[in-house]
Amino acid sequence: MSTARTPEPVAVTDDGSMLQKRVDRRRALAILLGGAAAASQAMSACAPLTTMSDEEREMKLLAWREYIKGNYRVMTEAERAETIARLERIAKIKQGADVTIQSTGAQPGVVFGYAFNISKCKGFRSCVEACINENNLDRRAATQYIRIFEMEDGIVDLDHADATFQHEVPAQGHFYMGTQCFQCADPPCVKVCPVGATWQEPDGITVIDYDWCIGCRYCMAACPYWARRFNWSAPEVPVAELNPNQHYLGNRERKVGVVEKCHFCIHRTRQGRLPACAEACPTGARVFGNLLDPSSEIRWVLANKRVFRLKEDLKTEPRFWYFTD
Amino acid sequence: MIRRREIVAAISVAVVWMNAACGERDGAADRAALGAPHGEPTPDIARAKSDSGVLTLETTRNATLQPGALQTVYAAPVDNWQGPGSQPFEVALRTVDPTTALSRRFGTITMRTSLRVRAPDLGQYPCTSCHLGRRMVLADKRVVGAHENIQTAHPVQTGGACATCHAAGNVEFLALKSGERVTLDHTYRLCAQCHFAQAEAWAGGAHGKRLDGWQGRRVLMGCADCHDPHKPAIEPRIPFRAPRLERIRGRDQ
Numbered sequence: 166m167s168t169a170r171t172p173e174p175v176a177v178t179d180d181g182s183m184l185q186k187r188v189d190r191r192r193a194l195a196i197l198l199g200g201a202a203a204a205s206q207a208m209s210a211c212a213p214l215t216t217m218s219d220e221e222r223e224m225k226l227l228a229w230r231e232y233i234k235g236n237y238r239v240m241t242e243a244e245r246a247e248t249i250a251r252l253e254r255i256a257k258i259k260q261g262a263d264v265t266i267q268s269t270g271a272q273p274g275v276v277f278g279y280a281f282n283i284s285k286c287k288g289f290r291s292c293v294e295a296c297i298n299e300n301n302l303d304r305r306a307a308t309q310y311i312r313i314f315e316m317e318d319g320i321v322d323l324d325h326a327d328a329t330f331q332h333e334v335p336a337q338g339h340f341y342m343g344t345q346c347f348q349c350a351d352p353p354c355v356k357v358c359p360v361g362a363t364w365q366e367p368d369g370i371t372v373i374d375y376d377w378c379i380g381c382r383y384c385m386a387a388c389p390y391w392a393r394r395f396n397w398s399a400p401e402v403p404v405a406e407l408n409p410n411q412h413y414l415g416n417r418e419r420k421v422g423v424v425e426k427c428h429f430c431i432h433r434t435r436q437g438r439l440p441a442c443a444e445a446c447p448t449g450a451r452v453f454g455n456l457l458d459p460s461s462e463i464r465w466v467l468a469n470k471r472v473f474r475l476k477e478d479l480k481t482e483p484r485f486w487y488f489t490d
Numbered sequence: 491m492i493r494r495r496e497i498v499a500a501i502s503v504a505v506v507w508m509n510a511a512c513g514e515r516d517g518a519a520d521r522a523a524l525g526a527p528h529g530e531p532t533p534d535i536a537r538a539k540s541d542s543g544v545l546t547l548e549t550t551r552n553a554t555l556q557p558g559a560l561q562t563v564y565a566a567p568v569d570n571w572q573g574p575g576s577q578p579f580e581v582a583l584r585t586v587d588p589t590t591a592l593s594r595r596f597g598t599i600t601m602r603t604s605l606r607v608r609a610p611d612l613g614q615y616p617c618t619s620c621h622l623g624r625r626m627v628l629a630d631k632r633v634v635g636a637h638e639n640i641q642t643a644h645p646v647q648t649g650g651a652c653a654t655c656h657a658a659g660n661v662e663f664l665a666l667k668s669g670e671r672v673t674l675d676h677t678y679r680l681c682a683q684c685h686f687a688q689a690e691a692w693a694g695g696a697h698g699k700r701l702d703g704w705q706g707r708r709v710l711m712g713c714a715d716c717h718d719p720h721k722p723a724i725e726p727r728i729p730f731r732a733p734r735l736e737r738i739r740g741r742d743q
Contacts, residue, residue, distance in 0.1 A: 282696065290730035309733045329732040437705030448724055449697055449716065454704045460575025461704070462695025468574075470696055490691070 195233035224258050227251050236361060237374040237413060249413060256418065264409040266417050269435045271368035277429050277484065278369075278456040279443075280466045281343055284490040285450035288313050288334035288341035295445030296345075299430060300416040301408050303400035310394065310427040311345045311442060321475075343450075344475065345442070346371065346392035346427035347483030354384035354393065363424075369456075369484055370429050372414035380422035389476050390483070393426040429453075456484065565709045566675060570682075571693035579693070579708040582701055582715065583675045643721045645684065655680055655719070674714075681713045 217225075234240070234248050249266045256264045293311045302308040314326035318338050326342070335341065352371050355363050362377035363384055385393045399421040411417040412432035419425050430440035434453070438444075443451040454461035466472065470488040477483075565580035573579040648654045657665040664672050664680045672679050682689035691697035692710065699716070701709045713719070 280696075285697075287724060287726075288729055289727060290732075293733075294730040307731075307734050312733065313729075329735055331729065331732045333726050334729050335726060434704070436703075438703040439700070444699075446699075447716070449699050452695060454695070458575075460573065460577040462574055462700065465574030465694040466696045469691075469694055488696070490687075490697075 220258050224255070227255050227258075231255070231376065234376065236377045238361070238364065245413070252413075252417060260404045260407065262404050262407050262409060264407070264411050264417070267410075267412045267432055267435075269412065269432070271366050271370075272435060273367075274455075274457055276369040276456045277348065277434060278454060278463045278467075279348075279429070279440075279485045280452040280463055280470075280472065281485065281487050282450040282452070282490065283340055283342050283487050285448045286313070286341040286343060286446075287448050287450075288315060288330065288336075288339075289447060291445045291447050292343065292442035292451065295441040296427070298406065299408055299433075299441035300428075301400070301402045301411070301418070303396065303398075303419075304403065304406070305401040306396070306398060308394050308396075308400070308425075310392075311343055312391070314342045314344065315339050316342060323475075342487065344390055344392070345485075346429075347390055347475070347481070347485035348429060350482035350484060351480065353387040353389070353479075353481055357383040357387040359383065366414070366431075368435070370414075370431055370434075371426075372428055372431065373424060373426065374414070375417070375419050375423045375425065378423040380424065382424060384424055389479050389481065393424050395424050396421050565707075568678070568693070568710075570679060571689065573708060574694055577708065579710060581675065581678060581712050582709050644719065675712065677712050677714045677719065681719075 231248065231251055235244065237245070240248070245268045249268060252266055253264055256262045290311075290313055293309050293313065296302065296310050297304075297308075300310065302310065312328045314323060314328050315330045315334075315336065316322060316326045316339060318340055321342065330336070348365075348369050348371055350365075350369065352365060355365055355371060358364075359381060360377060360379055362379070363371060363373045365371045380395070382395055385395060396419055400419050408416060410432055412428075412435075415428045415431040430438075430442075434440055439453050440451075443453045452462050452466050454463035456463060458464065466488055467486065470490075472486040472488045474483045474486055565582050568579055568581050642649075642652065645654060653665075655664050657663040657671050660671070662673070664674065664677065666672060666680060667683055678689060678692065688697050692713075698713075699711045701711060717724075
């Protein structure tokens with residue numbers, strides 16, 4: 166069982182020059198140390214005195230192979246299938262959870278857009294609750310992708326907005342405005358990533374390869390909408406609450422020290438379903454659809470309602486519009 | 491039911507009003523006309539008394555709509571409005587499937603279908619099993635509190651009179667101002683008489699909800715799937731827990 170892999174020509178996809186090296190550092194390490202790992206594997210297998218159980222040994226090997234894998238964008242289909250099989254096995258060993266991780270690609274002719282009705286939102290945060298459950302957000306750190314800002318009627322002033330309100334809503338004389346990742350068409354977070362761990366997919370969703378992120382948090386500093394969240398500790402989700410329907414670029418398990426954010430429920434929306442927040446909204450304030458389809462709800466809103474985008478002057482071109490009745 | 495007594499009182503008043511307004515029969519005549527079959531409350535009527543309210547979530551927690559289950563949703567084409575891109579669409583109908591007739595969850599939305607089952611197929615508790623001769627007159631005066639959950643707060647302009655929306659001669663239909671009768675599934679036609687702007691936004695996709703997904707068959711939830719027609723405003727409530735934001739209010743942790 167040799168883990169040493171012959172360097173294959175890496176599929177050159179797009180921009181990132183760091184992705185185009187034939188043999189990068191990670192791969193070289195894999196070749197150098199793979200033999201060593203295999204040797205130690207063999208040794209521990211032959212040593213009956215070792216305290217390692219079979220599962221622990223398998224886990225070590227899986228973790229090692231996960232460590233030396235490539236960026237998702239340059240993986241071949243076979244490599245993607247391999248890493249998904251490993252991740253599913255890791256979830257099984259660690260938590261006893263039977264998860265399914267998709268690698269579903271973008272549908273052709275689809276660019277997702279979102280619209281948010283600020284006259285309808287009443288600040289119930291049902292979307293937040295649904296998002297936490299759907300996306301396996303860290304229960305211990307109480308991570309939330311969506312922020313609902315409570316503001317006084319009359320002006321959109323995020324500096325004096327309150328996202329931590331906890332009283333009966335809607336409050337008199339206030340309105341509510343939800344933010345999340347806007348999936349900008351010109352995302353500043355992608356530009357600043359030094360390792361190419363975050364990128365924009367063809368359907369407009371900006372995704373993160375959680376296994377490639379180095380946790381530098383540049384993207385968090387670059388995002389003008391406070392959309393990204395950092396894992397200061399390893400996320401904890403009780404296995405009973407774990408959503409087993411996962412996507413490699415979406416709601417699969419995150420590690421400590423990596424950034425995550427809203428991905429428009431990539432595991433749902435790429436299969437034609439609505440994001441969990443839109444489905445959960447009890448007031449119908451959330452509209453989701455394909456911007457390229459003239460008969461979609463989102464296009465109707467853009468054509469018939471007064472819409473605006475947050476911080477439009479920054480020219481990040483969010484694909485997230487606000488509108489009023 | 492904190493205010494059960496008040497509600498019962500209100501309903502009693504409403505029933506009295508209905509008797510007077512519909513002017514069909516008085517209570518004694520009703521009882522006289524009942525005859526033997528209705529002499530004693532049947533088990534069904536007895537059950538109707540306790541079950542007629544909006545069901546609790548516990549009953550239906552497991553009835554979540556699974557992906558792809560939209561195929562099983564009964565829906566009717568809407569021919570009064572056109573959706574975005576002049577596309578036709580459908581409105582979700584209530585079902586008489588006993589497992590889903592009472593209340594069904596779509597995501598975290600619960601369609602409270604307890605008494606809004608499709609009128610012609612109303613199998614379990616036809617209105618006429620309590621209401622005599624399809625009129626809004628109660629057949630058996632021993633059935634109390636059957637509609638105790640109903641608070642007629644809408645429309646305010648008419649003081650929530652039943653006959654503003656319900657067909658006076660037939661409880662299974664709604665009556666439009668034109669005189670046309672529509673079934674309970676097509677409440678949007680009734681609502682749109684006043685709320686025409688909302689109806690247009692609903693057809694376009696800016697108001698209300700679409701079932702299941704953004705792609706494929708477009709089935710919208712009807713007005714009464716979210717709004718209690720007798721009390722349509724969405725109630726204030728305590729929100730889900732606030733984020734932990736320590737350093738800057740409203741910004742990232």
